[in-house]
Ligand SMILES: Nc1ncnc2c1ncn2[C@@H]1O[C@H](COP(=O)(O)OP(=O)(O)O)[C@@H](O)[C@H]1O
């Protein structure tokens with residue numbers, strides 16, 4: 004089995020998916036910008052360096068030319084901006100995999116909602132907009148508060164909640180570079196993910212993670228220490244409608260083999276509302292979180308599923324797992340940390356990972372990466388205990404920069 008895998012170097016978790024493919028015995032031909040380091044090269048049997056990885060037409064032409072005379076079985080990607088490139092190459096080379104039209108349903112947030120709503124599932128009211136006049140018309144129909152965001156964005160980039168005409172007028176100039184956007188009814192409620200590994204669109208592994216606070220607040224308020232908590236017990240009644248919503252969305256959109264990452268809301272009245280879905284694994288630590296939940300390796304299982312349509316890991320959920328991201332106060336290099344040794348003294352047996360930047364390291368751009376200035380991961384079979392540890396990491400551990 005020989006596959007082309009787009010972007011094995013970036014983002015950092017793509018290296019793990021490359022490893023996963025290699026470990027299930029697949030020959031991996033990588034395509035990316037920049038050159039892979041020695042460790043990554045061990046998992047690759049070939050590599051094509053391209054000048055502009057996000058230039059779809061250029062990448063397709065170069066890969067097509069590079070593969071002439073070589074047989075391959077799949078073209079794969081696991082990073083949102085390259086899902087369509089992989090689908091177009093798959094179609095052009097006549098290989099099995101999700102079609103361009105199917106992937107579009109996972110990329111275009113209006114089309115996505117139309118397809119999910121057609122299956123009778125609850126989605127936010129929404130309108131596609133491509134001009135300032137469109138936005139005013141849409142908001143008139145939808146009402147305040149509303150969300151305005153790119154039609155195919157990621158990582159909450161250029162996403163705004165607006166509560167009045169004045170606020171909308173203020174943010175519109177900042178949206179000017181976004182060609183097509185979507186206006187949505189704002190859904191007030193807790194935000195969760197529904198992550199799956201699917202074979203032929205049928206989930207063989209399911210996982211739910213709660214965002215604390217909701218993703219948009221995580222990404223727009225620097226002082227917040229964002230928490231993602233994977234839920235051990237998926238049979239809890241308050242989660243079931245969200246899981247059902249997820250299963251329905253996968254069917255409605257024609258998911259194939261691989262991982263899907265959905266976000267949904269649970270309103271205070273118990274109603275569950277679709278948020279969005281992508282036909283690729285969740286980013287920013289979501290896969291690590293799931294791995295810690297059951298002591299499994301979903302990077303490898305992804306490789307197995309996309310090449311052999313087979314899932315081989317146990318699905319028992321042993322822990323609730325919380326990942327707590329920290330942002331230092333101040334600019335420049337990390338200069339001090341407080342509360343960390345006390346945190347270790349209290350919770351040491353339950354801390355499974357600590358990537359917090361230590362003094363001397365330059366701060367990361369918290370806007371560009373949710374990883375921020377590092378994170379702590381804690382886990383426990385009991386939800387309340389996990390939540391308590393996560394909140395302690397969020398409120399009692401501080402990083403400073405100067
Ligand atoms: N209709 C909505 N109601 C409430 N919050 C929303 C809505 N749409 C988006 N958000 C918030 O903005 C975040 C980013 O929007 P999303 O559609 O997930 O885009 P992205 O592809 O950037 O992740 C969501 O995770 C959620 O917190």
Ligand SMILES: [Mg+2]
Nearest residue numbers: 158159266279
């Ligand atoms: Mg999202």
